[in-house]
Amino acid sequence: MLIYPNFSSSLMTINKETVKKISKLSRIASNEEFENSMIKDLNSILKFVEQLNELNISNTEPLSSVVDQKLYQRDDVEKKINEKKDILQNSPVKNENYFVVPKIIE
Amino acid sequence: MADNKFDYYLDGKTGKWEVIIGLEVHAQVTSRAKLFSGSSTKFGSDPNTQVSLVDAAMPGMLPVINKFCIEQAVKTGLGLKAKINRFSKFDRKNYFYADLPQGYQISQFKFPIVGEGEIVLDMPYGTKVVGIERLHLEQDAGKSLHDQDPENSFVDLNRSGIALMEIVGKPDLRSPEEVGQYVKKLRSIMRYLNTCDGNMDEGSLRADVNVSVRKQGSQQLGTRCEIKNVNSIKFMQQAIEYEAKRQIDIIEDGGTINQETRLYDTKKNETRSMRSKEDAHDYRYFPDPDLLPLVLDSEFIENIKKTLPELPDEKKHRLMNDFGLSSYDASIIISEKDISDYYEDVAKNSDYKLAANWMIVELFGILNKEGKEIKDSPVSAVNLSKLINLIKNGTISGKIAKTVFEQMVQRNENPEVIIEKSGLKQQSDPKELEIIIDNIIKNNQDKVIEYKSGKIKLFSFFVGQAMKDTAGKGNPQLINNILSKKLK
Numbered sequence: 001m002l003i004y005p006n007f008s009s010s011l012m013t014i015n016k017e018t019v020k021k022i023s024k025l026s027r028i029a030s031n032e033e034f035e036n037s038m039i040k041d042l043n044s045i046l047k048f049v050e051q052l053n054e055l056n057i058s059n060t061e062p063l064s065s066v067v068d069q070k071l072y073q074r075d076d077v078e079k080k081i082n083e084k085k086d087i088l089q090n091s092p093v094k095n096e097n098y099f100v101v102p103k104i105i106e
Numbered sequence: 107m108a109d110n111k112f113d114y115y116l117d118g119k120t121g122k123w124e125v126i127i128g129l130e131v132h133a134q135v136t137s138r139a140k141l142f143s144g145s146s147t148k149f150g151s152d153p154n155t156q157v158s159l160v161d162a163a164m165p166g167m168l169p170v171i172n173k174f175c176i177e178q179a180v181k182t183g184l185g186l187k188a189k190i191n192r193f194s195k196f197d198r199k200n201y202f203y204a205d206l207p208q209g210y211q212i213s214q215f216k217f218p219i220v221g222e223g224e225i226v227l228d229m230p231y232g233t234k235v236v237g238i239e240r241l242h243l244e245q246d247a248g249k250s251l252h253d254q255d256p257e258n259s260f261v262d263l264n265r266s267g268i269a270l271m272e273i274v275g276k277p278d279l280r281s282p283e284e285v286g287q288y289v290k291k292l293r294s295i296m297r298y299l300n301t302c303d304g305n306m307d308e309g310s311l312r313a314d315v316n317v318s319v320r321k322q323g324s325q326q327l328g329t330r331c332e333i334k335n336v337n338s339i340k341f342m343q344q345a346i347e348y349e350a351k352r353q354i355d356i357i358e359d360g361g362t363i364n365q366e367t368r369l370y371d372t373k374k375n376e377t378r379s380m381r382s383k384e385d386a387h388d389y390r391y392f393p394d395p396d397l398l399p400l401v402l403d404s405e406f407i408e409n410i411k412k413t414l415p416e417l418p419d420e421k422k423h424r425l426m427n428d429f430g431l432s433s434y435d436a437s438i439i440i441s442e443k444d445i446s447d448y449y450e451d452v453a454k455n456s457d458y459k460l461a462a463n464w465m466i467v468e469l470f471g472i473l474n475k476e477g478k479e480i481k482d483s484p485v486s487a488v489n490l491s492k493l494i495n496l497i498k499n500g501t502i503s504g505k506i507a508k509t510v511f512e513q514m515v516q517r518n519e520n521p522e523v524i525i526e527k528s529g530l531k532q533q534s535d536p537k538e539l540e541i542i543i544d545n546i547i548k549n550n551q552d553k554v555i556e557y558k559s560g561k562i563k564l565f566s567f568f569v570g571q572a573m574k575d576t577a578g579k580g581n582p583q584l585i586n587n588i589l590s591k592k593l594k
Contacts, residue, residue: 021388025200025201025388025390027202064195064393064398064399065398065399067398069398070398070401071171071397071398071399071400071401072170072171072398073170073171073172073173073176074144074170074171074172074173075172075173075174076137076138076139076172076173076174076175077138077139077144078138078139078144078145078146079139079143079144079145079146079158080146081158082155082156083157083158083159083162084152084154084155084157086159087154087157087159087162087164087263088154093258095260097152097153097154097260097262098153098154098251098254098260098261098262099154099204099260099261099262099263100255100258100259100260100261101204101250101258101259101260101261102257102258102259103252103255103256103257103258103259104203104204104250104252104259
């Protein structure tokens with residue numbers, strides 16, 4: 001799982017399996033050439049980020065936002081605009097009311 | 107309650123098995139607009155008519171949180187006696203599915219808005235406290251229809267972006283019965299709070315059910331399977347029973363359980379593996395850069411606390427302590443908000459104890475027979491309270507009241523009118539009753555002698571005669587008193 005990875009524990013390396021998995025999860029078509037170039041790029045990025053490990057952050061709270069502002073909130077008011085036509089316009093396949101997609105049932 | 111011991115263990119070839127269950131309940135927040143857009147949340151509208159550009163995930167659209175949905179989540183948290191987190195955050199949960207236009211669901215992963223709480227269940231073997239792990243806010247997905255076309259699925263995004271509360275329970279449940287009670291209690295709390303309508307038919311309340319098994323007496327947890335998106339209590343219970351037996355068979359045959367996501371097929375009554383969910387737990391959560399952290403000040407939380415209504419558990423104690431209801435009766439009255447509201451309407455204008463008796467015995471008898479819910483009750487709360495008052499002030503006897511009640515069920519009529527029209531009013535004039543009783547004594551001298559020589563059982567014979575001679579309308583209390591005096 002790549003959930004909030006803890007970079008400080010050990011150097012993470014990207015191998016072919018990882019690239020294949022991320023491609024699959026992201027629905028990005030992959031081939032040998034693409035995978036090799038990704039392994040190179042991603043590892044070099046990780047290595048760059050790895051420099052942060054030189055800092056001692058044991059007493060630093062994780063940063064949640066760089067914006068010094070409160071979360072903007074809106075009132076519970078309905079906006080009564082029917083945008084059906086606009087949003088369906090972008091669907092490759094549709095009928096009068098629905099987006100139409102290949103059958104997704106198990 | 108010594109006979110009522112917990113005993114839900116499943117028999118396997120090698121002995122008895124205990125079933126461990128934990129629920130993740132998805133409850134739709136009652137609100138006018140969606141969690142991050144102004145689209146309506148109304149159920150049953152024409153497809154794709156309540157989808158804003160935000161809900162359709164058009165490029166450049168930004169989410170703005172609905173303040174009321176935050177209040178609703180905090181309110182629900184307080185109702186679950188849970189810790190409210192002053193700091194929470196929104197994360198992206200990434201997966202691809204046709205009814206998820208963003209390609210991710212905005213949810214709360216690491217810092218949920220509500221922390222640990224509890225729900226108290228009334229089981230036949232006593233009360234049981236079930237832990238709540240957390241409650242967080244997230245977006246609902248759209249809806250796919252699979253039965254409209256043989257080749258294709260149809261997608262309706264009206265539901266996309268409606269606020270959901272995911273309520274994660276601890277694995278404290280041990281039987282389908284407890285699961286049923288848990289869902290009912292949770293639903294009842296949310297209905298009292300008006301934070302979720304709990305309508306399972308419309309999908310406002312659905313659950314993922316985690317099931318594992320272990321040998322009776324073992325303390326170790328087994329590997330669990332997650333049954334996705336079950337939308338009725340009955341199906342949850344059937345799915346658990348099937349899944350537990352499946353796991354027991356595998357383990358007893360020397361196999362091991364794979365941790366996986368399964369779906370429950372309601373037609374075949376079986377669970378099966380969902381291949382599309384192989385990577386389901388690889389959601390690559392990360393903080394949503396479009397949303398700042400949600401920080402609540404204590405005043406905001408205190409203000410919501412002040413608006414909390416009386417909740418089912420508190421109400422139960424009040425009914426028992428202040429009005430002497432039994433634990434059983436009180437549990438039934440508080441079980442559903444609709445029942446509780448009806449009860450209050452009847453009781454506050456009549457009598458708390460009699461109101462409970464009449465509802466539980468007579469009214470629910472009729473409702474069960476006719477397969478109706480309390481909101482469709484053929485007898486209104488006003489008329490039932492009138493009937494109870496007529497019994498209380500001696501206008502009619504309890505027995506006559508049942509006859510009147512039957513007529514009220516036929517046509518929700520004022521019981522005062524029914525009594526007037528049918529001449530069912532109780533005969534409570536002591537002088538008239540005395541004349542009738544004197545006659546009975548005169549015509550049954552032999553019985554009087556027997557009675558006086560010790561056959562005291564005959565007393566009921568005289569009462570019966572008096573009731574007969576008054577066509578059932580004699581005031582039983584008065585008849586008893588007069589007879590006691592005359593037969594001394």
